[in-house]
Amino acid sequence: MCAKSSKTKVKKARTWFIGFIVMVILISFVIYKMSLGRIYPITANKQFVSINSGETYSGLIDKLAEQNKVQFPFVLKIYRKLFIQSQLKAGVYEVHHGMTVREVFDLMSDADNAQMNKIMVIDGTTSKQLLERLRKDPNVVKTVVNLPEAEMMKALDIPYSHLEGLLAPDTYFFMKGETDKKILLHLYHRQMDTLDREWQGRATGLPYKNKYEALIMASIVKKETSVDHELTQVSGVFTRRLQLGMRLQTDPTVIYGMGDRYNGKITKQDLRTPTAYNTYTITGLPPTPIALPDAKSINAVMHPDDSKNVYFVATGNGGHKFSENLTEHNQAVQEYLSVLRSKKDGATP
Template identity: 40%
Template sequence: MSDKPMRRRGGARALLLVALLALAAALVYGWNDFNRFSGAPLNVTAQGDSIDVSRGSSFRSIVGELHRRHLTDANSLYWRLLAEQMHVAGKLHAGEYALKVGLTPRQLLADMAAGKVLQRNFTIVDGWTFSELRQALARAEKLNHDSAGLDDAAIMQKLGAPGEAPEGRFLPETYAYVKGDSDLDILKRAHAAMVRTLAALWPTRAADLPLATPYEALILASIVEKETGRADERAQIAGVFIRRLQNHMLLQTDPSVIYGMGASYAGNIRKGDLTANTPYNTYTRPGLPPTPIALPGKPALEAALHPAGGNALYFVARGDGGHVFAADLAEHNRNVDCYQRKHCQ
């Protein structure tokens, strides 16, 4: 029997073995390369970057966007295999997703599958006026500016609080939002937060306060907020104004006068400003001004409802952020001479 057929069969087996070994090597290489891809960071070069997935986007278009922005150079098959391996194919949510330095394809797909969209924060600062709040909202990124073109009354109507003066009605806090949220959403949440806070604090107020309603407490708190930024002085400042109200004295608070001056305020209060009989001039009109003059934070509200005791009826700024308190006008005038006119004795 000829050995040629045997040699041919042996050669074929050798070729098959080589082919199988090559295939196995390719599969091992491919598997290792796939695992390298899934765990290797994307080409994110700066913090704060993000990617938008619009509603109805296909998986192919998402991967295409990653390629277009040079965030990945991996072929689309790897992305498809990874999505299938993670069981998230067809389950990716629309939204904006953070692209952090070091983010891997696996982590990105996990975020998209969980709908872990990028959250931004908007902080309402204690002591802002409502006008300043609106200006800050207009500058906020990735926020729909649905209040643009609306006047204050229309905004309050949209928030379900028609007829309310907006000043003071929004609680200073940090509010999270995602792309596509509206500035009206933030205002509605801040308004509701102030309503809840006032409702919780009002029943705990000190006895015998000359404040008839929670709104009057809100007005006083806004004055306290503008008079001092020091936590250790809020209750003292509130105590002065409470005693002045109890003694039927004019409040004589400059921040209220400034608020009433509006755009005409240029950094200084003149004598004529203190004698002008406007609704917010607490040098000419008794009692509280008609509305809050700013957005008071919770600490200012607590101070207004729990003022410090004592006999001080006056205070003057020291020039270092703090104040000096006095029980009578003569002592107060001496403090004014010392700390404002620098004629200390």
């Protein structure tokens, strides 16, 4: 009886173990099919999926889980940690119907799989810098960027003599092998659409003869502050200076006029040396924009603040201090210099 009972127990244990293994396999299969093996959700036979700079696998997984497009997101995160060592690559990927989540994740781990070329146009940079990036981009077909500016503008059929300021900053995706002409025209029309819209809705009494002059001012405002809430204040200062007949006296225009001579600092001699862009020596606006302004800067120029400030200076701790008169401004300058001295000495200002 003991031997028979022992055999029965072993048989039951074996059966239970086999059943347990089968159950684990089945559960694992179900989990796999609902997570990694699930068909990646697209709405057509193929679809371009855009991944922006800074996006992560973890964020993408959480987004898919929130939309109820995948189950068991922790499984996806474990798979990513174990089998995908690289980061999620920004770009645009062609996903075909029937591809699993795992296949799409593997696809996005290699930037060479991106079907489109990412081009970043940073607000406040110059058209010269953008053209140089396009010249060096192996995914862009060069048809106009190597031409002299006058010939390039003619080839683009843009009714201005200089390209500066006419291109909208943003992050763009173009097909690999796209021409520089098509890229530049797309950026140009984007900027003109913004400029036309803002010009139509502008405040009354602005000191600009046309929208191009407003664009010039927008580029100056963009270069003077990177703090969004200061844009209308800086715009207001320069608007009032123009209305009062004061010179703009803004350093970024001096730097732009210096061109390749600029080595990172401005001297008193630079401020006294006349150029077409030196607003310490000329009255009014320079002849062209000095950078690529974004939509916020253009909007700020069309809607300057209604204060009485005509001066501003950096605080040394981020941002600027605005003043209505020279006495207040001189005091603000001394405070700024004091902050700089304190920082140089290693003290807390």
